[in-house]
Amino acid sequence: MVQLQQDGVARRIIAAIKAQIHSGAYRPGDRLPSSRAFAAEWGASRTTVTAAYNQLNAEGYLIIRQGARAIVAPGLERASGEAPITAAQPRSLSAFARRLLALPPPVEQQPAKVADFRYGDLSGADFPVLAWRRASTKAILQRAARLRYGDPQGSSVLRNALQAYLWRARGISCTPDRIVIVNGSQQGLDLCARLLLDPGDPFVIENPGYLLARHAFVAAGGVAVPVAVDADGLSTDALPPARLAYVTPSHQFPLGGVLSATRRRSLLAWAKATGATIVEDDYDGEYRHDIAPIPPLQTLDAESVIYVGTFSKTLSPTLRLGYLVVPPGLCRAFSEAKRLTDRHAPLLEQDVLADLLTSGAYERHVRSIRRKNAERRQVLLRALTDHLGSRVTVAGADTGLHVVAWMNGIAAEREPAIIAAARAAGIGLYPVSPLYDPSEPRPGTAGFVLGYAGLDTEALRRGIAVLAPIFAEHR
Structure with missing residues (x-):
């Protein structure tokens, strides 16, 4: 001391x-x-x-x-008229940095005390602690005699296990050398942006859509071309020429539509005709409630589609493990880009995940949390019906881990006041309006994205019960 x-x-x-x-x-x-x-x-x-x-x-x-x-010592004198050195002077930034800083910063909030409906959170109680601990111990004890950097595309053991899982669970037929393990799907999107877009290149993106995907492509210099979505997903009637299209066809984020078969064929034909690459984000493909699993676009055209998957919605968003399935002609580019970015994803976690996949523990876990989240979904929908009735219209409830609640009779400009009142009452509430392209018209009705996977059933009931009178005050 x-x-x-x-x-x-x-x-x-x-x-x-x-x-x-x-x-x-x-x-x-x-x-x-x-x-x-x-x-x-x-x-x-x-x-x-x-x-x-x-x-x-x-x-x-x-x-x-x-x-x-x-x-x-000599040489430390200040030049005549020179200002005292008080702090490091700002350096000139690259065009990438300037584009990045021009994007709106995320709004960070502390978790609400009563119920926080933030999408993307999972319940800590759902994490498979025992299975993960067993696999971790096994991976540590089997450590190699020499610690060295690995393959930038990821552990061959994990890619082999993942290839078999994707065939069983999603019908994707690929070889392990077409899989790239990334630090979460967000890194996968960033690699797509850097490798597929030059500054000034247009890219098609759903409107509304995933904000961080849009930011990744804009930061790389791409020019967003927002395309409206409806209950059948992305509108493909008049897609403009573009280098890339980002879509969430199995569960459109955030509105929840499933891309129809007709539009799937139309989108793939557009990609073939224009030479564009489709980035398919299957961010919560494991969760289907009232409908059968939807085959990925990648199963229809493995040459035009990059498939993006993640373990953030099944294991934990803190794990930061995701993957890409890329067309054969792009494998080397993605491998080298991954090498330059961070060498490779953490190898210990890859070994643990590979063990869970090969042992069947991962699929048992997925079946378990699918049942738990189906129960949470039912509780949320029942609470919305009981407390709000016809005053709310729910979208996107058939799949995924969130719904969008449109508040009938409440104007969109009331969203900030409602959010503030909810926060004061201990409820975390998040609007859908920021997910729309700022250059396009936004809905006139207030809408909120309600994530339910991080809450227990009692918190879901209490949260909606607390929100009901707040919504009533703003009608």
Whole structure:
């Protein structure tokens, strides 16, 4: 403890002397007080002051000679008219950085106390702790004799296990060398943006749609071409030429529509005709409630579609593991881009996940949480009906882990006031309007995205019960 205190005093002495030199109070050739005098002035030990002087000597700020007082080193004088150095001066930023900073920042809020309906959260109680711990222990004990960087596309063991799982669960036929393991689907989208778009290139994106996908493509220099969606997903009647189209065909985010068979064929034909690449984000494909599983677009055209998957909606968003299934001609580009970005995803977590997939533990877990989230969904829908009745229209309830609640009779401009009132009552509520392209008209009715996978059934009931009178006040 004493040593830590001395180190702290020495750091403060060093910082104070540097500040005096930078400000011009001490100039080259000036002598500093003796270590004894400085120690008395600061109330520090002489040993501490001597250590600080020696550090400044090593950094070139002071010159120390035996038997003489320390002097300020030459070359540190301030130029005439130069302002004192107080902080690092801003550097010029790249075009990418300027585009990035021009995007609206996310609104971060602390979790609400009564019920937080933020989409993307999962219940901590649902995580398969025992299965993960067993697989983790096994992976640690089987560590290689030599620790080294791995394949940028991901562990071959995991890619083999994932290839088999995708065939069983989603009907995707691919070889392991076409799978790229990424740090969450967001990194996958960022790689797609960097590899498929040049500045000025147009990209088609659903309106409304996933905001961070739009931001990834805009930051890369792409120009958004928003296309409206309805109950049948993306409207494909008059798609413009573009380099890329980002879609969520199995469960449109956020409105929940499923891309119809006719529109699927139309979208794929458009991609073939224009040479565009389709980025298919199957972010919650494991959750089907009242409908049969929808085959991915990738199963219809493996050459035009990049399939994006994630474990954030089944295991945990904190795990940061996702994957891409890319066309054969793009494998090397994605592999090299991943290598430059971060070498590869964490190998221990990949080994653990591979064990869960091969042992069947992952699919058992998915079946379990599918039942739990189906129950949560039923409780939420029942609560909305009981407390709001015809005053609410629910969209997107057949699949996924959220619904959109349109509040009939409440204007969209009332959303901020409703959100503030809900937050004051301990409810986290999130509007759908920011998910619309800012250049396009937005709905006139207030709408909210209600995620339910992070809440227990009692919190869902209480949350809607608290919200009902707040909505009534704003009709």
